[in-house]
Amino acid sequence: MTIAQGECWGLLGRNGAGKTSLLKCLAGIIKPEEGSITLDSVPMENYDRNQLALRIGMLFQENLSSLPATVFETVLLGRHPYTGSLLKDSLRDIQIVKDILEEVGLSTLKDRELDTLSGGELQKVAIALLLAQGPDIFLLDEPSNHLDITFKTRLQTILKDRVAGKSASLLLATHDINYVNEFCDKLVLLLENGDFILGNTQDILTEENLSIAFNSKISKFSNGNSAIFSPH
Secondary structure (H helix, E strand, O other): OOOOOOOEEEEEOOOOOOHHHHHHHHOOOOOOOOOOOEEOOEEHHHOOHHHHHHHEEEEOOOOOOOOOOEHHHHHHHHHHHHHOOOOOOOHHHHHHHHHHHHHOOOHHHOOOEHHHOOHHHHHHHHHHHHHHHOOOEEEEEOOOOOOOHHHHHHHHHHHHHHHHHHOOEEEEEEOOHHHHHHHOOEEEEEOHHHOEEEEEHHHHOOHHHHHHHOOOOEEEEEEOOEEEEEEO
């Protein structure tokens, strides 16, 4: 499997299928039990942590609320791979963070402590942190969790703009079939026992494939020029 610049890939499977573990392997956090992962044809183990932080950004499912920091301080952490220090934040870095907080609708909450935020607000902080990092490769683990429908749609636009503008790449892991169908051009569908199907999203999202992957009957309904998937 190769993820090229400008591509938005989905990683789809039911809970427990191994989506998070695969993302962590791709981020260099854990080593794969088999096979190898390369970045620009160079094995991942040849990069140090700061080099990877400049190239790869991951949105985790873990809650940020335990961090003793404000919204602004947390998002500013995304700029630290560029400064090489926790003590030197340039005016440019500060402005980048301000612009991102405005973009995701967190400007009015910038001085709030994380442990005072709702689940949806914390998810926006995590997304803003990733945007501040500005990596070449975006790895997102269930990015739509806790988000309202309006911001889910807005997030698609924000991320697609980043991928196009930076010639970046994106891999989104989720169990939400409809979100993948709307967002991703290419797809890896995880099956049982480590098997998978990969290719163009529209080719893979069939009732037969999805019913096997989710071990449940999934039906496809036409909605004008798009499709909606629903379990029975």
